[in-house]
Amino acid sequence: MSRQLLRALTAAAGILLGVGVVTGSAANLSLTSQNFTPYRTCTITATPATTTAVSDTTARQGTPTTNFGALTTLTVSSGNAVNQRVYLRFDLTVCSPAIPASAIVRLATLRLYMSAVPAACRTLNLFPVTAAWVETTLTWNNQPFGTTLNNPPTGSRTGTFNVGTPVGCQNQAAGYVAGGTVTADIANFVAGTATNFGWMIRDDTEGSATTRTATFTAKELGTVAQEPQLVITYVRVP
Amino acid sequence: MSTLRRIVVVILITAAGAVVGAAASLNFASGSLGAATTATPRCTTAGLSVLQNLTAGTVASVTVGALPAACGGATLQVTVNNGVTNSSGSAAVPGGGGSVTVTLAVAQAVTAAEQTDLVLVGP
Numbered sequence: 001m002s003r004q005l006l007r008a009l010t011a012a013a014g015i016l017l018g019v020g021v022v023t024g025s026a027a028n029l030s031l032t033s034q035n036f037t038p039y040r041t042c043t044i045t046a047t048p049a050t051t052t053a054v055s056d057t058t059a060r061q062g063t064p065t066t067n068f069g070a071l072t073t074l075t076v077s078s079g080n081a082v083n084q085r086v087y088l089r090f091d092l093t094v095c096s097p098a099i100p101a102s103a104i105v106r107l108a109t110l111r112l113y114m115s116a117v118p119a120a121c122r123t124l125n126l127f128p129v130t131a132a133w134v135e136t137t138l139t140w141n142n143q144p145f146g147t148t149l150n151n152p153p154t155g156s157r158t159g160t161f162n163v164g165t166p167v168g169c170q171n172q173a174a175g176y177v178a179g180g181t182v183t184a185d186i187a188n189f190v191a192g193t194a195t196n197f198g199w200m201i202r203d204d205t206e207g208s209a210t211t212r213t214a215t216f217t218a219k220e221l222g223t224v225a226q227e228p229q230l231v232i233t234y235v236r237v238p
Numbered sequence: 239m240s241t242l243r244r245i246v247v248v249i250l251i252t253a254a255g256a257v258v259g260a261a262a263s264l265n266f267a268s269g270s271l272g273a274a275t276t277a278t279p280r281c282t283t284a285g286l287s288v289l290q291n292l293t294a295g296t297v298a299s300v301t302v303g304a305l306p307a308a309c310g311g312a313t314l315q316v317t318v319n320n321g322v323t324n325s326s327g328s329a330a331v332p333g334g335g336g337s338v339t340v341t342l343a344v345a346q347a348v349t350a351a352e353q354t355d356l357v358l359v360g361p
Contacts, residue, residue, distance in 0.1 A: 035312065037280040037358035041288045044351050053350040094351040096321055107285025107304075183285065224295045224348050231288055233356075 039106065039233055042095035046219030046227040054228055055089040055135040055198065056218050064140035064147070072221040073115065074228075076124055078203035079211030083149060086216070087129065087138055088112075089198025090230040092189060103234040105187040110180035110199070113226035114163060114171060116215035121164030123204035124214065125157035128185045129197035144197070149206040158185050159199070163214045176229075177216075186232055281309040281358055287337075288354055290318075296345035299327070300354060303337035311361035316340040320349045331358070 046054035057069035061083040077084035088110075092099060099105075110126070131144040145152060161179030163171040171177040188194035203212065217226040287303040300316050310333040317326040325344040332338065346352065 035281055035358070035360050037282060037309070037312075037356075039286055039356040041354040041356065042351060043288070043290060043354065045348055047348055047350060051350050096351060096353065106283070107287060109287065225292050233286055233288055235283075 039235055041231060041233045042092075042099060043232075044090045044092070044094060044230045045224070046229070047222075047224050049220050049222035051219065053091045053094045054219050055087075055133075056228060057087050057135045057138050059085045059087065059138060059140040059143045061140050061147070067137055067139050069135040069138065070220060072218050074112070074216040074218045075213055076122075076201055076203055076216075077211060077213040078122065078206050078208040079213075080207065080209060082211055083203070083206045084213070085140075085143065085145075086201040087133055087135075087143065087198060088201065088228060089129070089133075089196065090228075092186075092196055092232075095232070099190050099232065099234060100236060101191055102237045103190055104237060105183055105190055105232060105234045107231075107233045108181065108183045108186035109231045110159065110182050111176050111229040111231065112180065113175065113217040113228070114177050114214060115174055115217055115226070116213065117172065117174060118164045118212040118214050119166075120210075120212050121162055121166045121169035122212050122214060123160060123162045124201055125154060125204050126159035126180065126182060126185075126199045126201055127152050127157055128188075128194065129200050130195075132197055143200070145200055150202075154204055158182065160204070164212075182230075186230075190234075281312055281361065282306050286356065288356070290348070290352070290354075291339065292348065293345060296347050297342065297352065298345040299339050299341040301337055301339045302356060305331055305335040305337065307333075307335040309358055309361065310335050312358045313360055314338055314340060315355075315357045315359065316342070317355045318342055318346045319353045319355075320346045321351065321353075322347070322349070331361075 044053060056074055058075050061081055074086045075084045076086055129144050133144050159180055159182045161177055162169055163177060165172055170179055189196040219227055289301040290297045291299040291301060297318055302314060309331050312331045313328055314331055315328045317324055325342040325346055327340040327342045329338050329340045
């Protein structure tokens with residue numbers, strides 16, 4: 001074998017070795033497919049008691065010009081001239097990082113701690129408020145939805161749950177109530193298609209002959225384990 | 239050419255071939271990754287309920303519910319960030335789905351807003 005041929009063969013061997021390295025690197029770069037499900041949740045809790053991230057108060061028909069924003073309880077009542085409604089608002093801008101407008105809201109749940117349960121099963125409805133209100137000045141007479149009973153109509157509610165001691169009622173005992181789903185409202189607030197003025201909660205049938213009252217904990221109580229909460233679960237769109 | 243010289247030449251040529259090969263490999267990989275996208279498979283797109291379990295004013299664990307059976311066997315990773323510190327934990331989702339409670343490595347103080355990141359890996 002001539003020296004030139006030997007050199008050529010040697011060079012060829014070197015290049016082939018290099019190609020071998022190339023093949024190995026390419027194989028190592030292959031990706032492995034894996035299921036991956038990312039969610040993000042923002043939980044807003046009415047704490048501390050002085051927080052401005054949450055506003056809550058009760059409008060009382062029986063004392064129509066008095067503000068009850070400083071009370072430690074929120075009450076929803078149906079009765080003869082003693083109806084009561086709860087106004088509640090969570091500031092979504094406290095979520096950090098902010099919920100992007102393009103986010104898809106998968107589930108939003110309003111959590112209220114019920115401290116006193118009515119003896120009859122009562123349906124409570126949530127209505128998104130359409131005008132601004134202030135926790136420290138709202139009264140029965142100046143509330144955004146006006147003083148007419150059973151207004152707005154049940155058909156315009158965006159959330160509902162029921163409370164009461166009778167068997168079969170959804171929430172029969174003290175504790176956080178289940179069923180306060182407000183996903184569609186939060187989706188509208190996040191997307192900017194509706195302004196977040198919070199919700200009004202009223203009895204489905206105001207003006208009952210026998211007074212029925214559900215009592216919830218207000219932020220002013222200062223007990224973290226009983227504070228109003230809003231839990232928003234969403235996914236981000238790339 | 240001496241035998242030693244020949245060996246040196248062989249080593250140099252081999253090394254040169256390897257370097258050129260590696261560069262070609264990187265270029266190829268880059269072009270391949272940028273050329274296409276693919277959807278990452280997910281076991282659910284439904285709304286999951288997320289409940290903070292409190293102990294003495296802190297979030298000690300998180301219960302995630304409404305997990306469908308398709309997520310059974312997945313690993314649920316949870317990270318809670320209260321704006322000051324964060325803590326994580328993980329747990330396996332039961333075979334039939336349902337709910338799973340993830341205990342955090344360090345309980346987090348409850349603040350006005352907490353962020354909870356949930357990631358289901360698998361099944």
